[in-house]
Amino acid sequence: MTIPHSRIAELPAHAGTTVRVRGWVTHLRSSGKVAFIVLRDGSGLLQAVLVKNAVAPETWERFSQLTQETSVEITGEARPDARAPGGFELGVSELTIYGPSPLDYPIQPKEHGVDFLLDNRHFWLRSPRQRAIARIRHEAEQAIRDFFYERDFTLVDTPILTAAIGERSGLFSTEYFDEGTAYLAQTGQLYGEAAAAAFGKIYCFGPTFRAEKSKTRRHLTEFWMVEPEVAFNDSDANMRLQEEFVSYIVARCLERRRPELAELERDVSKLESVKPPFPRVDYTDAVKILQGKGSTVQWGDDLGAEDEALLVEGYDRPIFVFNYPKEAKAFYMKENPADPRTVLCDDCLAPEGYGEIIGGSQREDDHDKLLQRIHEEKLPVDAYGWYLDLRKYGTFVHAGFGLGLERTVGWICGTPHIRETIAFPRMMNRLRP
RNA sequence: UCCCGAGUAGCUCAGGUGGUAGAGCAGGUGACUGUUAAUCACCCUGUCGGGGGUUCGAGUCCCUCCUCGGGAGCCA
Numbered sequence: 001m002t003i004p005h006s007r008i009a010e011l012p013a014h015a016g017t018t019v020r021v022r023g024w025v026t027h028l029r030s031s032g033k034v035a036f037i038v039l040r041d042g043s044g045l046l047q048a049v050l051v052k053n054a055v056a057p058e059t060w061e062r063f064s065q066l067t068q069e070t071s072v073e074i075t076g077e078a079r080p081d082a083r084a085p086g087g088f089e090l091g092v093s094e095l096t097i098y099g100p101s102p103l104d105y106p107i108q109p110k111e112h113g114v115d116f117l118l119d120n121r122h123f124w125l126r127s128p129r130q131r132a133i134a135r136i137r138h139e140a141e142q143a144i145r146d147f148f149y150e151r152d153f154t155l156v157d158t159p160i161l162t163a164a165i166g167e168r169s170g171l172f173s174t175e176y177f178d179e180g181t182a183y184l185a186q187t188g189q190l191y192g193e194a195a196a197a198a199f200g201k202i203y204c205f206g207p208t209f210r211a212e213k214s215k216t217r218r219h220l221t222e223f224w225m226v227e228p229e230v231a232f233n234d235s236d237a238n239m240r241l242q243e244e245f246v247s248y249i250v251a252r253c254l255e256r257r258r259p260e261l262a263e264l265e266r267d268v269s270k271l272e273s274v275k276p277p278f279p280r281v282d283y284t285d286a287v288k289i290l291q292g293k294g295s296t297v298q299w300g301d302d303l304g305a306e307d308e309a310l311l312v313e314g315y316d317r318p319i320f321v322f323n324y325p326k327e328a329k330a331f332y333m334k335e336n337p338a339d340p341r342t343v344l345c346d347d348c349l350a351p352e353g354y355g356e357i358i359g360g361s362q363r364e365d366d367h368d369k370l371l372q373r374i375h376e377e378k379l380p381v382d383a384y385g386w387y388l389d390l391r392k393y394g395t396f397v398h399a400g401f402g403l404g405l406e407r408t409v410g411w412i413c414g415t416p417h418i419r420e421t422i423a424f425p426r427m428m429n430r431l432r433p
Numbered sequence: 434u435c436c437c438g439a440g441u442a443g444c445u446c447a448g449g450u451g452g453u454a455g456a457g458c459a460g461g462u463g464a465c466u467g468u469u470a471a472u473c474a475c476c477c478u479g480u481c482g483g484g485g486g487u488u489c490g491a492g493u494c495c496c497u498c499c500u501c502g503g504g505a506g507c508c509a
Contacts, residue, residue: 031472032465051466083467104443108459109470111445115501170507187509212507213434225509304505359509404509418509429501 003075009043012088014078021046021090024126025070027109035063037092039074040126048074048090055093062095069101114417121424122433132260133420136253137409143252144205144226147245153228154199157206158188164383170211184209189400190332190387192229193363196398197390203228213428217417218355220406222426229400235344235362238399239320242348242358243276245403246318250274253412266414270352273316280320283342286311302328309353318357322346331373333361354411360401367391
């Protein structure tokens with residue numbers, strides 16, 4: 001008779017029977033004639049118990065060869081036991097070593113510094129906390145796709161290699177055959193606008209690159225951004241979509257990732273209040289509020305991280321700050337007809353100091369005004385020919401936004417730095433592992 | 434690029450006013466039939482980030498460089 005394999009999470013269904021479990025040793029304890037192996041297989045943790053008198057001598061001997069992270073197959077009886085963590089354990093009858101692991105495995109079950117852990121990111125991913133964050137990220141990504149799928153948005157994958165186009169901040173460049181210099185995309189938005197005229201409602205979701213020399217807990221050089229673009233949405237409809245979207249992602253994580261949030265010791269009451277509508281603060285009012293709180297911000301300035309934190313203070317959900325001064329924002333944003341010094345845009349600021357998770361705007365749909373802005377920003381006009389064409393052939397009111405996945409996941413998880421929210425973070429000084 | 438802070442054992446850190454470095458964990462040996470980051474006994478562990486200077490003597494004081502962290506700017 002073949003002994004069935006089981007994932008640790010599925011073991012209770014096999015109670016009272018003999019199964020085989022494969023995984024990695026995370027912890028070893030021994031009391032002379034009783035020994036314990038804590039095993040990880042990705043689905044959970046399992047305590048396996050080895051009793052000297054109950055197994056073959058060579059099996060007992062094999063236990064002493066085990067080290068942390070040895071990969072093994074353990075055969076034994078699955079059974080409930082009140083003394084085991086999680087209330088379930090495996091009574092070992094056979095032990096097979098697949099791959100030994102030398103004693104210098106760097107990550108120990110204790111405190112380490114972040115720099116050391118990032119150097120060992122390929123191993124750090126195996127730790128419970130990192131697995132919890134990765135699963136919440138996975139849930140958020142799935143929620144993002146489901147949200148748009150349910151609302152009949154079409155997913156359009158935009159190029160990563162582009163000619164000079166997009167925003168002004170730092171670009172990664174590379175030589176591109178006879179076409180000159182190619183740049184890694186900072187946004188898919190401009191392509192999204194083209195696609196919106198074809199499909200009405202679209203989104204793109206992929207990696208984005210910024211060569212900024214940013215050294216903060218909120219920045220990566222490579223991050224994932226989801227960018228919907230909706231034909232005939234104005235700025236107000238855009239904000240309504242954003243608050244529904246953010247609330248949907250958070251609700252999904254609360255619904256399906258409670259154990260992971262508990263592993264992270266996240267205060268979920270801070271997430272349960274995240275529901276539409278989100279408070280909205282006009283930029284001009286925000287400046288007055290901030291000045292009242294002692295900030296030195298002047299009308300016309302972009303808001304700094306400190307200002308953002310001050311504004312969000314006291315709110316139990318994200319807020320919108322809308323209609324910033326033109327000078328502080330990108331060339332493609334639509335001028336505000338009610339106050340031409342400003343543009344129709346919004347930033348969505350997460351609570352608890354996590355800052356801007358979304359930047360959105362209604363796009364300039366007037367050909368001549370857009371052209372003028374391109375000139376004012378001294379951008380290469382010929383590179384924007386196709387983009388201007390969108391305003392020439394059937395222009396349309398449209399709006400969209402970009403949500404930073406890592407910042408959003410960092411907020412949901414309550415991590416101190418967004419670098420933990422991506423498997424292999426890319427930062428100024430970190431290209432490996 | 435600028436402003437703060439840090440760099441001491443494999444890891445996390447402690448080392449008043451200068452006198453040639455120490456603790457926990459990890460590792461080794463042994464004990465223990467129910468451990469939960471097991472416990473107990475004994476043992477091992479160092480280019481004190483690099484370079485220069487002051488001094489009889491520098492982990493400690495001075496200069497300089499490097500690396501890392503946080504923040505600013507920029508943004509998701």
